[in-house]
């Protein structure tokens with residue numbers, strides 16, 4: 212049996228459509244079988260409510276008198292992109308206010324507007340014959356704008372990597388606070404309720420399909436940026452009228468140490484047309500797998516620490532290397548449910564009809580990494596290869612002489628086999644002197660926990676190590692822990708200075 | 714019950730040097746659990762946990778020694794209008810103060826809190842604060 216969309220829409224219109232939320236579907240299929248479920252259910256509603264950085268809105272402010280062609284625009288001190296037309300601007304959710312006295316950004320402006328608050332518009336211009344005005348400041352409500360059209364380039368990820376951190380320090384990321392030594396796992400996404408998980412082949416989710424967007428009826432524009440459905444990371448570009456949105460489903464957020472983002476509720480109704488759709492909407496949390504990625508690796512390709520299902524994640528803990536680690540979400544499952552339930556209520560009340568995609572999204576497409584025409588500079592490009600070092604059994608006096616003679620502040624300390632075992636600085640030596648010379652050998656005063664780098668490490672990562680540890684030099688070691696160079700803040704300064712001049 | 718003790722180290726009984734807490738334990742026989750202590754050269758702050766029935770006694774004795782005592786009933790407070798029940802606070806709290814109820818609403822078991830402040834910084838929605 213197959214069902215036509217017309218039939219489903221007719222049922223929605225006369226109030227007889229059977230609508231269920233996606234988390235109910237597996238149980239229904241278990242009970243009635245696929246054919247039975249196809250007969251019984253007309254629409255499955257999905258929902259997700261989480262951080263979606265890639266969001267924002269186009270505004271048209273109307274013309275002032277005398278008119279102005281706004282070249283730069285700020286809403287509550289948050290700059291919007293005005294390189295569009297005279298009185299249009301796009302405000303991105305993650306843009307932060309110019310005055311940083313509190314964490315505030317584009318997301319907060321959007322939430323304030325939806326909540327009915329006034330926002331200060333400030334704009335500047337050079338002035339032209341047709342648009343003579345050079346500046347304007349005014350207070351606006353959402354209803355004062357001609358349009359406030361939300362256009363989110365990348366929402367509703369099919370699934371998302373979970374995050375953990377193998378380093379010794381707490382990391383502050385867009386995946387929230389990650390405790391040291393795999394102290395926790397943070398994940399995002401609603402599992403079985405997530406829109407794209409319920410139609411991984413993009414058969415009924417595509418351009419032109421009506422959706423729930425932050426409390427308003429919105430629409431799928433097409434594939435989202437970075438759409439990578441071939442690897443399970445499809446995304447959607449969506450749009451909706453901000454004037455109809457509700458604060459309950461549009462909430463500004465601040466990720467500590469990272470920045471501003473926007474939590475949005477997105478839901479997609481899925482018409483149950485055939486048994487293939489029955490099967491895909493019967494997906495369970497147990498079937499949806501994702502990787503727990505180590506955000507402690509500061510590279511694009513980060514190692515996976517474990518492969519887990521959304522059922523594992525939602526249980527509150529996962530296993531990593533035989534240890535149980537607590538897991539918690541960044542997105543709200545309760546919010547996702549509220550989205551799916553409200554969407555269901557709309558359909559049952561005949562407030563929304565369904566449509567099939569006017570253009571299909573590519574279910575096999577994969578996102579590419581950036582083509583880099585110049586390789587990011589490596590430590591080996593700028594490190595100092597003339598390393599003055601010392602062995603751990605030398606007397607402190609010898610170290611002091613060496614530091615003085617070579618005008619260096621850091622001496623890597625080697626053991627009998629030439630491997631790096633510590634580091635001493637002029638500061639350590641002076642401290643030893645003040646201590647009445649009771650300490651005799653280098654090994655008595657050296658720092659044993661050396662922060663180091665490798666020749667192929669990107670310079671930016673080495674620079675971050677210096678900054679985070681508040682130190683001024685890093686020994687560069689090869690795979691056998693032999694010192695092949697030293698990288699100092701001065702070497703870095705040369706590089707960055709050179710870059711800026713160009 | 715949790716009591717937050719604050720004192721100046723310039724007072725007569727300097728808990729940095731004088732064993733104020735130990736003295737109260739000895740005198741009253743009440744077992745005191747020290748959950749957190751921040752003491753610098755000028756002042757100090759200590760969070761202790763005592764059985765509810767003995768709290769008044771411990772409090773009186775500490776105050777006599779010049780320590781100011783505040784009862785921390787809701788050490789960490791959640792603003793329900795701001796909280797969206799995401800759960801970002803759950804896995805980072807060392808005391809397992811937070812959990813979800815069966816309806817995926819955040820549950821806060823504030824008595825266990827030791828005021829480390831982690832959740833307050835980690836909440837993306839600014840929904841958590843320390844009781845003033």
Ligand code: SF4
Nearest residue numbers: 796797799800802836
């Ligand atoms: S992190 Fe904040 S918003 Fe999220 S559940 Fe905890 S208190 Fe609520």
Ligand code: SF4
Nearest residue numbers: 806826827829830832
């Ligand atoms: S302050 Fe610390 S102990 Fe208290 S609830 Fe927050 S994270 Fe837990």
